[in-house]
Amino acid sequence: MSRDLLNITPESVWLQRRKWLQWAGAASASGLVMGPGALAQTRTPQVQPIVAMPSVPSALAGAQASDKVTPWKDATTYNNFYEFGTSKEDPYEKAHGLITEPWQLRVEGLVNKPMTFDIDDLRTFAPIEERIYRLRCVEGWSMVIPWLGYSLSKLLAAVEPQGSAKYVAFISKADPNVMPGLGYAGLDWPYTEGLRLDEAMNPLTLLTLGMYGKTLPNQSGAPVRIVVPWKYGFKSAKSIVTIRLTEKQPPTAWNATAPQEYGFYSNVNPDVNHPRWSQATERRLGEGGLFAKRLKTKLFNGYEDEVGQLYAGMDLRRYF
Numbered sequence: 001m002s003r004d005l006l007n008i009t010p011e012s013v014w015l016q017r018r019k020w021l022q023w024a025g026a027a028s029a030s031g032l033v034m035g036p037g038a039l040a041q042t043r044t045p046q047v048q049p050i051v052a053m054p055s056v057p058s059a060l061a062g063a064q065a066s067d068k069v070t071p072w073k074d075a076t077t078y079n080n081f082y083e084f085g086t087s088k089e090d091p092y093e094k095a096h097g098l099i100t101e102p103w104q105l106r107v108e109g110l111v112n113k114p115m116t117f118d119i120d121d122l123r124t125f126a127p128i129e130e131r132i133y134r135l136r137c138v139e140g141w142s143m144v145i146p147w148l149g150y151s152l153s154k155l156l157a158a159v160e161p162q163g164s165a166k167y168v169a170f171i172s173k174a175d176p177n178v179m180p181g182l183g184y185a186g187l188d189w190p191y192t193e194g195l196r197l198d199e200a201m202n203p204l205t206l207l208t209l210g211m212y213g214k215t216l217p218n219q220s221g222a223p224v225r226i227v228v229p230w231k232y233g234f235k236s237a238k239s240i241v242t243i244r245l246t247e248k249q250p251p252t253a254w255n256a257t258a259p260q261e262y263g264f265y266s267n268v269n270p271d272v273n274h275p276r277w278s279q280a281t282e283r284r285l286g287e288g289g290l291f292a293k294r295l296k297t298k299l300f301n302g303y304e305d306e307v308g309q310l311y312a313g314m315d316l317r318r319y320f
């Protein structure tokens, strides 16, 4: 683990910005999506380019997954993003119309310095790290994804949370013109999620700007999402436009829809079953299909060393 990555110097931010501009410049000058390993997407004219992103090694090496990284194709064609419909291939097939540039993220609420970030500012706010995290969906499947981003705590520190701030709400984009799921997918829109402030400040909570060395594809929550690796996947809100610090626990989309099935905490826990199915095991996408041996699900998705202390003394059955 490299200590100096924890101290962001203005120089490293500057270097990051310069590298980013080089990549972005190369991409737009050629009229194609370029850069090492970049995928050229050609489905429709309004497709957002997936541009290679520079990154530095993660300071959180201890939290990196030892598991095999899920193939890109599995991670980007089997998704939950109900704004685009409820079947797994809907996001891949229908999210192309989402316009991700320009994009602004507003950070507001109980803070001394509310701020609005353009997506380019977010990409250069702090050095971008690659973090290989497991993501476990409450439905019983999981993936291992090399995300790109930096700890949300860095952004939250900049807006200076007030003493009364106890929770952080995340609000996703809701645009009926490009999101067919808003009409029928059964949740209250916009999609909302939330964390306790100390959970949001935990270094594992990732403000995520890319994956597999590139900017996020639309179906994965472009251009900016949250990833909370020790909680069920629905806590990791996609395509967010607002982060709001609050005193009271904020309402969240799944909890509001079915509170007896989806708690506010939703920590991955093999000992607390969903009322309609067991959470003891999971299927890893891309590994042997439906007949592959299921893996044992781990408490806090295997991140107990990093986050267990957040829940010391709490009854995890009551606060599921």
Ligand SMILES: Nc1nc2c(c(=O)[nH]1)N[C@H]1C(S)=C(S)[C@@H](COP(=O)(O)O)O[C@H]1N2
Pocket: 075, 078, 079, 080, 081, 082, 083, 135, 136, 137, 138, 143, 172, 191, 219, 220, 221, 232, 233, 234, 235, 236, 237, 238, 239
């Ligand atoms: N805005 C929004 N965010 C969302 C969802 C959604 O429907 N809308 N689905 C969640 C669920 S249930 C999961 S499992 C993860 C899936 O992330 P992935 O498709 O990148 O694997 O996104 C989460 N974030």
Ligand SMILES: [Mo]
Pocket: 080, 136, 137, 138, 139, 232, 233, 234
């Ligand atoms: Mo999920």
